[in-house]
Amino acid sequence: MSQKVEQVIIGVDPHKLSVTIEVVGQREQMLGSGRFTTDRAGYAAMRSYARKWPDRVWAVEGSNGAGRPLAQRLLEDGEYVVDVPAKPAARVRLFDTGHNRKTDAHDAHAVAAVAVRTTTLRVLQHDGELEALRMLTDRREALTRRRVQTVDRLQALLAELLPGQAKRDLTTGQAKTMLASVRPRDIAGKTRRRIASEELAELVSVEAKIKKATAELKSIVLARGSRLMDLHGVGPVVAARVLADVGDVTRFADRNRFASWTGTAPLDASSGEQNRHRLSRAGNRRMNHMIHIAAISQIRLDTDGRAYYRRKRAEGKKPLEAIRCLKRRISDAIYRQLLEDAQRAAVEDVGTGPGGHCRASQNPARSTFPCSSTLRISHFPDPRTRRYAGPVGNRREPVRRRRGMLVWAGTRCVWKPDVPSQRKPLRA
Structure with a gap:
């Protein structure tokens, strides 16, 4: 009887000239560690060292920043890579026992710990x-x-x-x-x-x-196949920046999460009976700048955005406040369009099967990291209730999914539910 191979997590703390890794098991026991250079010889030595564990998952901190070159090299070599944001890793370092000093080895351990404890990390994929x-x-x-x-x-x-x-x-x-x-x-x-x-x-x-x-x-x-440029104020540059920075839109649960990421959602600053909000400086500032460009373009032209801006000004809001309100509406419109594009792409690829999707894995040991590129209709939030119609993952409990079809309404792809009288009974 063959012994089951345990899945390991390789936490990576990347730098320009060096990489520090730590290999941990599912119970966070350390199995190995090392420091390698980022040149060809160092990268080859790191890959050779990691071959000791056949079922491995690379957890790279900041795959959109300093860790992007290493993450792309690993993806090109067929490795399974997940993105670990810097904030969860910092929290692990803060509440960890010991001297709590920030070192490369400590950072790699924190990244690996986040990957073990979190099952909703974004799975990276190579998209040229x-x-x-x-x-x-x-x-x-x-x-x-x-x-x-x-x-x-x-x-x-x-x-x-x-x-x-x-x-x-x-x-x-x-x-x-x-x-x-x-x-x-x-x-x-x-x-x-x-x-x-x-x-x-x-x-x-x-x-x-x-x-x-x-x-x-x-x-x-x-x-x-993106239709972002159909929105007023969104040109090729804005659309390209949105697609490049967003990547997989299904990683955002709803439009509110997307607005928080773009920095267009105001922060609650209420106190007692006073209900007020203040400007958010958080989020992706490049995306916020792109949405600002779209807002100014809509105000200058005869669009619905200009009418909305004037309506807010008539309500007593200052110019900057009215622009911030318009930017939030543009953020919601961009999220809806990205969602529709992803739904249309999922419908077109529905006949390819699991093997036709990028980064799809047949290994049940990796089910804790569901591939975000394998999309189904149930993975998208319902535009009416803003809730998901089915689970995102490999759960096996029976679910009730929305019935209907995607149809074209002018230049937009919308969801058309079935007539209730024509629906077939759902299986238990």
């Missing part, structure tokens, strides 16, 4: 399109900052060449016209004009790169 979206979005943001700096330097030079003729929103065409109208004769003026010409050439080059990056982002967003 999302990785490309993230890199292109970061690249475009860097180019945008570079363009702003170039325009500032160019405007400073033009203000000295042509006093009193500075443009607030300078374009390349206006800059070329202004440079063509000036012919300085002294050496300082000629040097200033030459530097301005070089800055203008750099501005033209940066704008061409920004345009190319935007086109690439739009093509990838459309290729993924």
Whole structure:
């Protein structure tokens, strides 16, 4: 009779040049530890050391930050990786016994302990399109900052060449016209004009790169079948950033959790009979900035967002308060659209079977970490009750699921329930 192989958790504390790991069992007993470099030799040595435990789960802290390179390398090699947020790991360190000093080995132990005690950690998956979206979005943001700096330097030079003729929103065409109208004769003026010409050439080059990056982002967003750009104020850049940062939308239980993650949900600051809320500075600030861009775009155009903003202003709210209310509504709209896109993708992939889904595992020992990429209709919250119609996991108790079908209503995919008189009795 073969002995059952115990599943182990490998807690990882990643850094740029080194990685510290700790291997623990299901009862949090330490089975091994080590420190390795992040180069090829160190990574190969770490993989060779981990082969002692065939059934292993890698728990990486901060897989969207410092741990992203290591997590991506592990996923490309077919390893099973889960993401451990920094806050639960910090709580484990705080309430752990001992000296409570923060070291790499202590951090790895805390990450492994969180992975053992938590069964709802996000399972990572290798998605080349999302990785490309993230890199292109970061690249475009860097180019945008570079363009702003170039325009500032160019405007400073033009203000000295042509006093009193500075443009607030300078374009390349206006800059070329202004440079063509000036012919300085002294050496300082000629040097200033030459530097301005070089800055203008750099501005033209940066704008061409920004345009190319935007086109690439739009093509990838459309290729993924996302309909985020159907929302007012959401362009290719905003849609790409949302898809890259959100990843799997089913990791958010409802729209309130999503709004808390985006920083658009106000914090309760009530005291006694006084009911008030204050601005939240928490959450993903990049996502909050993208939603702010969408809100300002809706206010400038004739949209429902502008009508909602004016209605809030008429109720006595200040401009910033009204914008925050609009940002919350946009956050809810983005969450609904992401949910509909995921539902449509799940319906299209329903015939592939467990083996057709990415990162699907047939090993029952890994049932404590359900793969978030294997989606069913029961995994999505009901838009009417905001509750899930079925369990998310491998529970075996009988459940009552919603009956109906996904149908197209214009450009949106909505859920159409069956007529009650035509429903068949559910099995026990």
